Amino acid sequence: MASVHELEQTLRDRDDELARLRAEVDAWRAAFTKGTTRDVAFTNSAREVAPLHTALDTEGRVDLEVPGKYPFTRGIHPTGYRGKLWTMRQFAGFGTARETNARYKFLLSQGQTGLSVAFDFPTLMGYDSDHPRSEGEVGKCGVAISSLADMETLFEGIPLGKVSTSMTINGPAIILFCFYAAAAEKQGVSLAQLQGTVQNDILKEYMAQHAWCFPIEPALRLIVDMFEWSSAHTPKWNTISISGYHIREAGATAAQELAFTLADGFTYVERGIARGLDVDDFAPRLSFFWDIHNDFFEEIAKLRAARRIWARRLKEKYGAKDPRSWMMRFHSQTAGVTLTAQQPMNNVVRVAYQGLAAVLGGTQSLHTNSMDETLSLPTEQAVQVALRTQQILAYETGVPNVMDPLGGSYYVEALTDQLEREAEALFEQIDAQGGVVQGLEEGWFQRRIAESAARQQWEIEQHRKLIVGVNEFVTDEEELSIPLLKIGQEAEEEQKRSMAELRERRDDALVQQRLEALREAARGTANVVPFILDCARAYCTLYEIRAALEDVFGAYREPVFF
Template sequence: MTSISDLDPTLAQMQAELDTLRKELAQWRARYDKGEVRDIAYTNSEKEVAPLYTAMDLEGSGGTAFEVPGVYPFTRGIHPTGYRGKLWTMRQFAGFGSARETNERYKFLLKNGTTGLSVAFDFPTLMGYDSDHPRSEGEVGKCGVAISSLADMEQLFEGIPLDQVSTSMTINGPAIILWCFYIAAAEKQGVKPEQLRGTIQNDILKEYMAQHAWCFPIEPALRLIVDMFEYGSEHVPQWNTISISGYHIREAGSTAAQELAFTLADGFTYVERGIARGLDVDDFAPRLSFFWDIHNDFFEEIAKLRAARRIWARHMKEKYGAKNPRSWIMRFHSQTAGVTLTAQQPMNNIVRVAYQAMAAVLGGTQSLHTNSMDETLALPTEHAVEVALRTQQVLAYETGVPNVIDPLGGSYYVEKLTDDMEREAEALFAQIEEQGGVVPGLETGWFQRKIAESAARQQWEIEQHRRVIVGVNAFENDESALTIPLLKIDEQAARDQADALARLRQTRDNAACEAKLARLREAARGTENVVPFILDCARSYCTLYEIRAALEDVFGAYREPVFF
């Protein structure tokens, strides 16, 4: 056994090495300052980057020298085998026009190697409106697939066994309704709820903060989310009932540190609401997942993901008392940054996406979507989607990147960035507490103002040429943005949806629908979990808006406060 006396010479040697390093750094600094390159460099989040990082930058931290993957606090990854055990899930976000058209795209993606489906819904669906609602005019099928009832959900997954695929659904305000449509569609296939695997975004707090696709006021919306936690943990145990999302916060203009802190703060709020309901944190926390934006600053994004795992693990264990190690683990999906895509020279987007995808993998993502080159102009064509998917496959099978777990662990720069990210997030948590928490911060517009200020700064930097965007404010040419083919959605999808809804209302049992909707209103007025009641409405082919309207009768509609 090593004694203290044995350690003393070692400690003395380490101190001597640090003293030597300090002297060498001082000499290097003198030579560097005489050089011609004197420009100050910054990350995308406007943090100054030193020209050199050494062990001195980690003094008092130690980086992750004594950590391994798969062990608390999971800075280096949540699985001990990394990607050697299993590659990340390769998802492609897809949805346009009608359910039948999107079903064909899904089958194309699965045939070409996609291992998980991600459903993009059109804007009326995101807001809880049927395709024939007056507010849906001009938007049906344009930015995603139109889903107005169980019939549409059945058609969306026709011929795709729901016990054999993992499905992600990007929807928030009416998420509970679409989730029930999906469960009911699986039942029609003979698939039991406990066999379903996937994720529904269902992160309403970031909607009030950044994306603005909501239905109900904050408190009843949070109740619906906890209802899903409760129901899912018992009946749909393989399903992630929320994907706490930084993606849209970052797309709205936040810094990387704000994305990290605001998203984690939302996550902690959901945990607190679940505990307040009386749920055991270990009953629902293992099914919480996250969704991160992967922006252009390569090393900053990797550090963000490493810091996120560490912060989540520490808070879940120490603050919320979770005892199950699975409750400490942050599992997350990543998507390359749509906001970084440019209409100018759209082929450049392929390169941007490739680097962003590599950052996500080096950061240890469990699931990845790569954007298509044309997504800043239109919904992606099959050719563009295939290139985006091949980007992931080349990364997975040709680069050797997945062979080593956390290969940048121990990098002075990455470890310093990781520590800095953690410190900045903790400082932002303190500011959020000063606002009274996430919900009061939303009600006063504090979060919205912070994001808007960051977005304005970034736009100013681009306009002043302080931040170079290739093909936009530098290296420009006369190439038209329309030199690549684009997918165009006509109004036929809207006409088809209106006809289908008319037939549905004629052929279903309308009396049964009204009775189921009445029972849902009654449950919403009380304290019962509403998921079983929404499922009954879905099975009777009540439409999306009919269910939304029934809940709105009780909860009211959300109106954003005016603030400056």
């Protein structure tokens, strides 16, 4: 063991080395800035980037960490992708449940390892396909699911006890989850076997995406009801995917995505604890969903910082004792907002680099966008290219062979630290607003995101930010055309017919009985999941269940902010 004298000498030697390095960097910088035309550079988040990073930027140290150990900066699994590759998901859904079922079977046959359900806009808002507000939108941006019958068709021939399913749904998430659980029961699958995630992140809806049903407080109650019920009945199911993706797509910076998403996560934890739940009973099933934008190193650093902040907060502030509660597990998706309609083949390259950043950042699950998604829902060919992008990353590049290969990089370590500091500063601002809920009610988050989006658009219009094929490297030649998937009115007509048949054959008296039981539960303090599940089993429709809850909770109306 080194003596105190030896340790002091080591520290003096390090200080001497850092002083020498500082002088060399100053001399290098003075020489570098002479006559250069590109001496200032910025990240996508308008953060200035120094041209050189050294040990000075990490204050002479790099955290002595290994993967799988708290605070998990270098990853939550000790074996990284050597133990298990990330789950390859492709977000898919269009038309009717029957059509999307065929797409799922195609994707599984091509080597996809998990399913990710894209719902159409009426479903996202809690409307049945035959509701007047659904007219013209059925099946257009995802699959139409209006009842348990649709969910049964969607997964016909797909064993729900073996496949992992992610469902991107928020406002009516608890209802769609119950449809899925009831469909699994119909297959003879134990609920305890179900694996997957329901997004169910309502706070970011008020903040960025705007697909809601109920006011904030009852919506939070429904989420905590799912925490409580699922911890006992579906222990392998992720009850929420706290999503930065849509915050970033709306125009937030990387630091804002990081801070606002984590602040939402902390709010959910606090609501669970306030319910009387032990944090270790539900926190291990909380998951996250991150946007992977164009700035390669910034995105990797964001993911590393996110893991570290979450681990420290859960352990030190919320008192979680189970290491699984400290681990941030997350899905990533390449940035849809970066895709361009101009020169769409360029999107293949963008997606490949973004996918690489997600993997180097340690994602557990990944969706790679298709080249045509800025123009339409993806074709089978485009989806196959996007999936092959992940498979090339996994099996040809050698990237999965090493855990956190950029750990120790002066730039990546410094950027990780910097993003953590920026997130902590934003947490202080959020606290000053009175927390997430009050910040939403007063429009603080919405204004911050709008300001950032406006700045980014101005930078593009002023050519301060170059987008290949859009404001630079454009051509006068006719754009290369690519096949597009067209969704007609046939899906809406088929859905209306099938819903009419469902209403004819179901037990209407049972439907009304189950809906009234749900209203009564919502009026009190009972956990509503069992009541919604009973409604699903009786083939109550999506809108009928939403309307029953709305009778008690009311509907959300967005305040107007200036």
